[in-house]
Each structure stands twice: as structure tokens, then as C-alpha cells.
Amino acid sequence: MNAIPKRRAGMGASLAAALIALSLPLWAPNPYLVHLATLIAVYWILIAGLDLVVGYMGLLSVGHVGLLAIGAYGYAILAGTVGLDPMLTLVAVCVLGGVCGFLLGLPALRLPGFYFAMATLAFSLMVGEFSLAQGDLTGGGAGISAPMFGAPFDTPDGFYWFTAGVAIVVTWVTWNVVRTMWGRGMIALRDSEVAAAACGVPMYRVRLIVFTFSGVTAGLAGALFATLQSYITPETFVFELGLFFFICIVIGGRGSIAGPLFGTVVLTALPELVAPLARFGQLFYGLLLLAIVLLLPEGLGQLHAVFSKKRKEKHAHAALTPDLDVLKAAILANREAA
Secondary structure, eight states, X not given: OOHXXXXXXXXXXXXXXXXXXXXXXXXOSSHHHHHHHHHHHHHHHHHHHHHIIIIITOOOOOOHHHXXXXXXXXXXXXXXXXXXXXXXXXXXXXXXXXXXXXXXXXXXXXXXXXXXXXXXXXXXXXXXXXXXXXXXXXXXXXOEEOOOOOTTSSSHHHHHHHHHHHHHHHHHHHHHHHTSHHHHHHHHHHHOHHHHHHTTOOHHHHHHHHHHHHHHHHHHHHHHHHHHHSEEOGGGSOHHHHHHHHXXXXXXXXXXXXXXXXXXXXHHHHHHHTGGGGGGHHHHHHHHHHHHHHHOTTOTHHHHHHHHXXXXXXXXXXXXXXXXXXXXXXXXXXHHHO
């Protein structure tokens, strides 16, 4: 009986958060806050797909920055150099990211955990070297410019609304995926591959499809990232950026969507919050990560479980004090009636 009110409350909170996010340009005190929020939305589009791989399937993928670079360079080349329509190019880079994720997953997903992480890392390094070596195509070390979208998305506010809308749609898709049998299958694979296989979960196929989907979201995020930056170079897609995506999920907590989203917001905004102490930025970043790992090993999502447990214990141990006068009157009335 309590599930329906809780679900309605969750949907109401999600709708309110979406409306606040979409109205940001109307009340933001300065344009830079809109730019920062756009960057958070772009990062989240990639992390939402990566969360299915890392948080729900338990795979250590640290090389999604390579797929981000493929989407960014693909958009810059097709929309800038070739001159295709930006919206059509956006669809093309989604397909390109999915194809690259599929081709990477075919051999890599057969490897055990640590070696899978090394395979994704090697892939990201290969993409960086390729973009640096192919100067005629990617601009080499000098980089390449990325065109803006057409009206009404050619302004900072318009581009933010477009990016935030895409992020909301991606969040809705991933939320629906984890609520279906696919979500239960991914969690089963994460917790016990043997038990999942015994229950008939097609381990390799599920992993390959989910990893391909994460490639689609990474390609989409890459195109939007290139547009936001307006100019990209190989130095833009460093290993630390891929590690950042992974850490957002670790801090947010596995098996959750709201947790990694909150982690993305906090870790993206943290360098700006400590800007007056810029030289200590990495220190704050490291202290936050250390505190989460030591105090909340399951991520920020563990806070909700802790509070829920305390609330249940409070209700379970609440003493019931009977009203003796009412009970006595009821017994006497029953005797008189008999």
C-alpha cells in the first residue's frame, strides 16, 4: 500500500527537479552558471549510459573518454568540415558511438574485470594517438573547430535547454531500462555470474547490448561537448577525464541513478566552488573521494538506505500504550449485553 504513494512522491520530486533545471537560464545570476550547468548535462548524458555498465553490471570501464572523443571529432568533421546539418550529424555520431562501443565490446567483454578495464583504457589511448596522428582529418595537435547548432539553439540559453532536454530524455530511458527485466538481469550479473547464468540470463548478450547503448550516449555527449567547447584538441580527452566519469559513479553509488547524477553535479561544480583556493583544488577533490570511500563505501546512495533503516527501526520499536479506561468500558458493555 505504501509503494504507490512513494512512487508518486518520487515522480513528483523528479518532475520538480526537471522543471527547476529547465528554468535555470531564467534565474541564473550570470551566464557562466548556465555554461557550467550545460557542462554538467553533457557529462551526465555519458555517465547515465556508463552507469548501466559500471553501476548495474559491475564492469570497470575507464576508457569511455575514447568514445566521447569519437563523438566529438565525428561531429566536428561531419558538421564542420563536410558541412552536414548539425541535427543530422547528431544522429550520425550516435550511430558511430554505438558501432564503436559494439566493436570494442565484442572482444573486451570476454575478458575478466581487470583486463576489461585495461582494454577500455588501451582503446582510449589509441583514439588519442589516432586523433593526434591524423592531422589532415582531425587537425592533429592544433585541433579542430566544431560548429554551433542552428536557431534557436545557437545561443547559450538555447543550447542549454536543448542539452538539458536531451539529458532528461536519456535519464528517462535509463530509468525505464533498470526497472525492467534488463535491469534485474544486469544486477544479477553484477552480484553473481554463476547464479545469473543458472537463471537463464544471457550474460554476454546483455553486456554487449548495454555496452553498445553506453557507446550511443557517449557519442551523443561527445557531439554536444564539442559544440559547447567550440574547439577541441587531443589534449581535451585526457585519461583524467575518463577517470572522472568513473569516479562520479563510485561516489554516487552503484545500482542507482540519482546517486551518480548527484555525484556528477558535485564533482563538476567542486572546482568552481573552491576557485579561490585553486591550488588546493586537487586536495579537496581527493579528500571528498577518500571520505566517501571510507565512510560510505556504497556511495551517496547509502545515505537513503541508512535513513530508511533508522525510520523503520523507530516505528518498529515504538511502544503501544493502550487506553485502559476505554478497554474497561468496552469489557463492561460486552458483559451487560451478554
